[in-house]
Amino acid sequence: MRRPQPATDRDIRKHLLRDEGEVVVDVVHHHWAAYTVPVLEGLGAFLLLLATAVVPVQLSTAVFVIALVVAAVAAWGFARERRDRFVVTNMRVFRIHGVLAQHLATMPLSRILDITVNKPLHGRVLGFGHFVFESAAQEQGLREIRYVGRPDDRDLAIQRVVQRSGLRGPRVIN
Structure with a gap:
């Protein structure tokens, strides 16, 4: 497993809740196929x-x-593609995008009910997929993240962060 990428992007660092102990787990830039x-x-x-x-x-x-x-x-x-980043932290997921005007959409880990990973045929060949987040809210700014490289690894990373935060209950081993 790769080490988490540091939050070197100023746009990402200024949105972290450092006083609360928020740390970046993964910064997802678009897969090269998006370009x-x-x-x-x-x-x-x-x-x-x-x-x-x-x-x-x-x-x-x-x-x-x-x-x-x-x-x-x-x-x-x-x-537009270069300025679109998806960030996973130990407390939430958020997306920053926009070239001239910047848009920020945030979702706490506790609101993530389901993550669907769509991998079209060309995405499976080239190594990318699309995330679809389902939450209790009907409309949100963080519903679909397209052109995610290594989508299975990133899905597991998000599930691991949710599990470690204690939001899904204890692990049961039979």
Whole structure:
């Protein structure tokens, strides 16, 4: 098992309840597969830039502007995926996401009733899955976490933290 990642991200550290003894168990960044669409868009922008050399001069400005727009969309998508973090602590789970505006969704471990791990075929091949959290609340900001690398290991880590916190009762061994 890997050692827990330190909470080096300032955005994560400022949300920890250090006075209460909260420590980070795991910081989950998106799996590399989440970056495929922005990378493909960036490649498309590069190809459009190359196309400006072979299209007629009258169209080259329009192709150049389209390439810049596609590059901006790719950069935004990459930044959006990079700024989306899911954090598991010994007291709660929370998600921080957003590029310009930052959104924080928190759920105490006591409210987690069920965790569903969805692994589509391509996710099983590439090593990622999606978490779906069920809680007593109908609507919450922390329902689905997509593109989680090593989802089975991370599910076990969350279950281990919940068990150690004493929220599920004692272990019964027959």
